[in-house]
Amino acid sequence: MLFGWYIVGYLFLAGVGSGAFLVAAACCVLDAVSRTEESARAAEAAQAGFYVAPCCMTLAAFLLLLDLGNAERALAVAATPFQSVMSAGAWLVALLTLVSGALAATMLVRRRVPRSVGWLCCVAGGACAVGVMTYTGLLLSDMVSIDFWRSPWLVVLFVASSLSTGAAAVLGLNVVLRPGSRGIASGLWRAAGVLGAAEAAVLAVFVIAQSGYTEVAAQSCALLVGGRLAPAFWGLVCAAGLALPLACHGAQGASARPAAVAVSSAGVLSGGLALRYCIVAAALYTPYALGAPL
Secondary structure, three states: OOOOHHHHHHHHHHHHHHHHHHHHHHHHHHHHHHOOHHHHHHHHHHOHHHHHHHHHHHHHHHHHHHHHOOHHHHHHHHHOOOOOHHHHHHHHHHHHHHHHHHHHHHHHHOOOOOHHHHHHHHHHHHHHHHHHHHHHHHHHHOOOOOHHHOOHHHHHHHHHHHHHHHHHHHHHHHHHHOOOOOOOOHHHHHHHHHHHHHHHHHHHHHHHHHHOOOHHHHHHHHHHHOOOOHHHHHHHHHHHHHHHHHHHHHHHOOOOOHHHHHHHHHHHHHHHHHHHHHHHHOOOOOOOOOOOOO
């Protein structure tokens, strides 16, 4: 495998953290604008995302440091924020960690966050979150030696997966920490279903597109659909991460039972981790050839 488990975990945690923050921020902004009972329930349920984000981003940063191996390399990445995709992404991860951590700390200390502070954190943190989830795809697609990764659909796929896993983390944490609450916010539950369906569609487009891109990219796709990675791809990514949650949404409708939400969230999160493992593990080096596609 070109990258080890540190990078796989880094990509997963950065995606979950940024997705959870953006989902929480979007719910709060929507409630501030619409002021309906349903938007209030969604905003209340989404508060968990503001606690998920700093935890995931801190762990992601720790895994990145472990992958870099020593403080000298970490300082080199930090000192050149605009010279590589990794250094720019590392700065985005650090900024989102600071913003989400500050907001979470304020929420713990004060029962009600000042409106100006809340808006500032949602806007600034939301921008960083979009940057982080986009960067996790760019980190791979920017590598010219791997045809399988060289697609804008990979970036779209990682963004869709980040939003889907972020929503799953928020919903799952609500089931665990608020078992006696008024039930699952139907709007947030429906949005999670839409995000899961979007992720499934983008994954299909990505695999189909790369299977016809180059011979080496097609070989990587073959590893996923019928090779050594097929059990993880079909069993964890497609079945547990996509089909099972979508089946839960279809069976439960707008009003979901906590058990169904827990199963769906666990499936999405396990599938999100498996997706990143499969994408990383399926990479094959492209032999240099004159006139090779760029």
